[in-house]
Amino acid sequence: MFDFSIVTGWLDSLLNSFMPVWLTTVVECVLIGVVLLLAYALLALFYIYFERKLCGAFQCRLGPNRVGPFGLLQSFADMFKILIKELIPINNIDKFLFMLAPYLVIVASFAAFAVLPWGNGLQIIDFNIGIFFLTAVSSIGVLGILLAGWSSNNKFTLIGALRSGAQMVSYELSIGLSIMTIVLLSGTMSVSGLVEGQKDLWFIFQGHIPAIIAFIIYMIAGTAETNRGPFDLPEAESELTAGYHTEYSGLHFGLFYLAEYLNLFIVSGVATLLFFGGWMPLHIPGWEGFNAVMDCIPSVIWFLAKAIFLSSIIIWFKWTFPRLRIDQLLAFEWKYLLPINLFNLVLMLLVVAFGWHF
């Protein structure tokens, strides 16, 4: 397995050879920021293209195919188009909160984005409470959405924001409990520790039944958390125009759109981290040759491939299930997912306590 810390260590010593230590740190921080920004923007553009293409395939259409080969430049064209749109000033809004909302949404997704295990030695934020930090920052996004809806001074946005708030806080519980089930199994909250714990076998195989239940619940709750698929009623086009971002125009809207697609990636990235080993290749204990072949594939590709596969499942949900009503949605969380999740936590506790895991 190629260790990226060789590259970063070499770069670090190279910079240190002709710069004072503080300047090296600053340069490295700027480098991290630029790489993060590029990865964020490129992934969002890729995801917009990928989703449109996949949705086309689900509906027996072609999807975007005019701009560039296979329509690959379509999302770039969309990006430039949204950049040259006017930012329309709206009367009677709470200006400060209106401007603040996109910041909160983007910053929350950026902080969560940086926690993900990108590859061997490419861990940008590595707290010993990493996964807890991730749940904490991702809940800031809800605040941004609530502010956006409330400050727009519009009935549609208010209803959209309230629905979104109720939905996201409710499903956050399920996400938290699913994460806790895996933390119980692994005994660590640090992202690198979680990845390290899956060296021989991924957690979904280690924890068998409770881990699979936790995974299914996580995927459902993750879909709801990103306001997608059957749970997209905060922005149900047919009833609320565009939900909480109705009043936003041009790039203001574009930022919400960006964060939404990145949240899709973050949710599937966290699922990858918790259940499918982060950047760890598929290892089966005892199969030495097989493990050696799997090690040949770079860790970054493993992570991205697993995350994109999981997000295509989430995209698939959207075209399979009809949209729920708000009462059905909340009842589903509080009457089914939450009790099942608590039960599952106890099950995992028993599995761990009696050593029934692999």
Add this chain to the structure above:
Amino acid sequence: MELSIFGIESTSTALVAVLTGVALVVLGLSLAALIGPRSFAPQKGEAYECGIPTRGESMVQFKVGYYLFAILFLMFDVETVFLFPWAVVAKGMGADSILAVGVFLFVLILGLAYAWRKGALQWK
């Protein structure tokens, strides 16, 4: 000390991530404001609701149900915060820890059952 990439402390890299987010919004919005067109019309600033001027307050009353769910969420979220530290160390602990957490979870489930019984989960 939790070192991350380049051996920088994680608190600094977290700060870098947050600042990058802020930078994206600032740069994007200022670029859009710079190259975007501008035109003025009195109707443009109106709230987008149905095409005719908006009537009444926009901060309308909303269902109290949302509030109930928020309160319930608060209870369970605090519970999550309490359980996380236990979950980390639970592996090495014996039967006592299972019993203690069992009692804690039982009280919580009792709370959920009470709210359920009282009809807080019912959308009326």
